[in-house]
Amino acid sequence: MVKSRADHKRQKAMAGTGKRQKRSRPRRRARTTKRGPGLIERALRRILRFFFGIFWWLGLRVGIALAIVIGATTLYFYATLPPMEELLDGRDRGSVTLRDRSNQIFAWRGEQYQTTRTETASPHLVNAVVATEDKRFFHHFGLDPKGIARAMTANFKAGRVVQGGSTITQQVAKILFFGNTRSLERHIKQIPIVLAMELKYTKNDILSIYLNRAYLGAGAQGFEAASQRYFGKSAREVDPAEAAMLAGLLKAPSRYAPTRNIDAAQGRANVIIDLMQEQGHLTRIEAELARAQPASLSPAAEARAGGYFADWIMSAGPSYLTQGTTEDVVIETTFDPRIQQAAEAAIAKIFAEKVSEGSKAQAAVVIMSPDGAVRAMVGGRKTSGPVAGQFNRATMALRQPGSAFKPLVYAAGLESGMLPTDTFFDAPITLEVPGSKSWSPQNYDRKFRGEITLTQALQHSINTVAVKVSERVGREHVRAIAQDFGISSPIAKGPSLALGVSEMTLLELTGAYAGILNGGRRSKPYGLTSIKLKGDNTTLMGADREANFRVLNETADGFLIYMLNQVIENGSGARAKLADRQAAGKTGTTQAARDAWFIGFTADYVAGVWMGYDDNTPLKGVTGSGLPAEIWNEVMTRVHQGLPPRPLPMLIPAAPQVVERAVQPGTDDPVANSVMESVLNSIFGSGN
Template identity: 60%
Template sequence: MERFLRGLLARSFRLVWWVGLRGAILAAIVLAVSTAYYVAQIPDYDELLDGRSGGSVTLLDRNGEVFAWRGEQLGLTTAGAVSPHLVHAVVATEDRRFYRHFGIDLRGTARAALVNFQAGGTVQGGSSITQQVAKLLFFDSTRTLERKIKEVPAALALEWKFTKDEILSIYLNRAYLGAGAVGFEAAAQRYFGKSAAEVTPGEAAMLAGLLRAPSRFAPTNDLARAQNRAATIVGLMRDQGYLTEQQAAVALAQPAALSRAAAARAGGAFADWVMSSGPDFLTRTTTEDVAVLTTFDPRVQHAAEAGLAEVFETKVKAGSNAQAAVVVMSRDGAVRAMIGGRDLGGAEGQFNRAVQAKRQTGSLFKTFVFAAALQAGAEPTDPVLDAPLTLYVPGSGDWSPQNYTHSYKGQIDLTEALVHSVNTATVRVSEATGRARVRAVARDLGVNEPLADGPALALGVSEATLLEMTGAYAGILNGGATAIPYGMRELQLKSDGSRLMAGDGVAPVRVLDEKSAGELVWMLRQVVERGTGGRARLPDRPVAGKTGTTQAARDAWFIGFTGDYVTGVWMGYDDNTPLSGTTGGGLPAEIWREVMLRVEEGQPVRPLPERAPAEPSVPLPGPAEVVSNVGTTVQSVLQNVVRGIFGRN
């Protein structure tokens, strides 16, 4: 029996040996063939350094400083060109035996397998840097046993074809490190404003810490979390002999901090607008690395953000979900700052209300009515009737505009009608001037949205964006010549600075003659000096502007200008909920004032291009001469209004 058992054991051993040997030979053959397959598939080294699917866009402000990035940022580098601290941080974090194994770290794999088994799931990766490069080149991000097996011949192929430093260089250039940065050179520029060759131990540790979870540990998302992660990496570098105790102590005492541009995260709405306004093949879908020279002014942006925050912190009920948008531009239409909305901690911050939201303009539109009247030959001192008015609108019946105060002043002049935003008088001016002429002036000044056909046109029932309306008012400040908003000055190829296209600036076209434009500026100044825009007054310089409030106070506007800047403010709710107790002359005017106090601080006083009207040569008609009853037909309205305003038959 004993002999039988010994014989059975010997035969079993020989069988296992025979099967095992042949299985090993077969596995070796499969591994060799698979490795050879991947060797044949691997592109040349130079092709592997750039791992992006598209190009990058770097946005520069009016001073030539970087303030935003879009697309996939990349700066090519090599393991020999970056800071040694960065190489040490990556190796210490990801693969401490990188320079000693043949592509597969068996000890590390076994350790990770044990930890994962004990945890009952995948909590630690055992992949070497070479395996991670193989994954970047050949596989997706899913974790499966099949993929892990395939990584082995792919990693061996990389080790066969490239040196260790070449493999590491590929990794340094292809790893995604958050905030749109592909590669360590791009990440160093993005977060610290310097080359990867210049990073300190603390900065190198923070960059290496991004490899585990780029979005979670991105310093632009949570700097404290990124610094804590970096402190762990510094400890690994010290323990593995890459840093002395003193160097580690300095790195821990002086953790990496974001560059000024990265910390500011300024101009997000502006950058998105510029990206959408340029041609796709040179911006959003570019395959090149390009630089966009813009009109953005970080000083003005900071002033706008601070002014808006001041009003919401001190004059708006805590927890309010009301939204606001701000645009600041120069008189030629160059946009200097843009706030697309308040960040309330949700997806609403991604919607740019300054550019994308089309809202009724309310009394803000009245400026175009009076601009058209002045251009047609009227004077600011011409009389107009403020009295009940009923017009017949074909297809709708009688329409009777109401004043905000529900009271009437009788005979007033055009300036008073604008200063106090009188609805009935404005409609009379619009009807006498001609709606077609009013629409033409609004369009020529830059309002591109469809405009109403009926008499309610004069009261701002049409929709427009804040950017359009601010640009239209810039045309008034610009002497009556168009000032189409633009943000791009030039687009260049980043590699050599060659010019790809000029900016968006459009040559001005005259819409109002200088006399009419100057008188309109004077009238708008009276709105601020003694009318509905009083809260926008500045202590040291003249201001002109106009308030706007839509039906049920769903939208509140103020757009005004000094001699230097035109600033537009909109306030409302995204779901059209009415504002409580707010009109354009209230919070929007106060936001405007707080913004412009900061924008104009330290700037010289520049006069407005205004032109005061001449005294009326004929006194205003007495009560007996006032037309008290306007007919219900358009013909009788035109006759009465022309007679009342211009003294003509």
């Protein structure tokens, strides 16, 4: 092989160094052993791949199947969902709106409802509802995964349910199809309905359904009814503070109802205002103004007057137009809120000043015009113990009136020809009662006054004379007079009927006194004047009043009013005397003081007062001439404020005549014979 010149030079240069070039040896690598997976590991991997494949295969197909099912059911609900307008009013029955004598609303019954729409409602109301219930409402498809995750996190941290993840659409689906059920099954079934609603309706439509179907307390369904109920204005007109209070009711309508606890309602509203500010619905200044000027109730809602009166009207009217109505009706009544407030304030004042704190004694008041038009009614008062519901002691409680019944006995006597100046002997009397023991009525003070006039006997509530008058004219006559004056409860048949042992209601007996003031004509109590459909001026039913037929002749009636006036002027009713006008009335106290009454009238109004315990516990130190007369005075003083005094239509009798001594034995005059019989009874102490 021929070497090149370059190779010769390279060899020569190497030789010239005098050193031997060492070869570099390759570095020995560390010896490693590569091992494959073991038998067990390979087996486990194969098993996992197998099951993963099965799960993937099944999951894919189950997912596809679920998607098909959800899609099919969604399309089904989409096809079957009715037009939005048909879903706005979901009530089972109608509502009743009650108006007073001035045509102002004072009470509501049933489920109140009035339509509102998202587009026409106040923007503040829409923002308050969305901020409170579903701030992403306008941005999700009916289900809000972020909201659900947020709620689950909050609930997990709290260890209890503190936050819900339901959207407004889900809540509408619950209202429409699921009621109050709460379960995982309901949430699953809800999904296709929610999706169908989102496909079929616009967001404004869904929110409109919610605004109309949500229950907001006090019988108000929907925000329009609630706005009218609490604020006396349309939902189109509410300001931020009012909108926040209404939206706050969604959480707990009963707890936050402003008619129940205005402070709690305002506190909840402040929470909503904070949310509205955080979400940009209110500026800082608007929010501060809303907090500084919180929403307040309308005068009608704040008064909350006339509950017992409204309940009486609802029970007295035809059920198909009141309690069972399927329409929205308006009932016009005789109710006067000013008089109602006067009655409530009077009871509160007397009990606060003169009744022991914590007493469970009850009181009831009825006030009416002479023709029987009921103007106010207090069926009871709240006590420190459990409230006995809506039991109306003015219309439902059957109690003995005691001496408050005696004017009807004297009415029968005057109608038979007696005079206020006729004299009777207040002396012991014993009557034989068939089938029972003999009966000897006693006076309240256990004293006898001898010869007194009928006027004096009524003045001082003398029992013996009342019984003698009843026996003379006949018990049937007394019973007939009482029934003609409107006492429909059963009246006792024995001689004790003269002392008011027959049970009756305060409303009945007050109506009888109204008849006395009404010229001796029957004045049946009434409160309903007309019933109309809401939005229609056609009267469906007017006042179902009976003809005010005459019960007493004018002379007898005038004398009776005079005698009742003397009860207040010079007798047992002195505490009821009014400072600026004439009044007439009668006290009543039953045996063992289980009931105490005072019923009386001026030329303008008639008022009846009852006091007692629901369980018939005797009153301590209370008679009709005491606290009931004072309540009556306080009520009538307030009622007549601003009214000019008018005289009573009474007839003052001539000078007293000693009738019993003027009658000679053996006369054919039946009245004179009965007078002589009374004289003999008073002498020998025996009855008929």
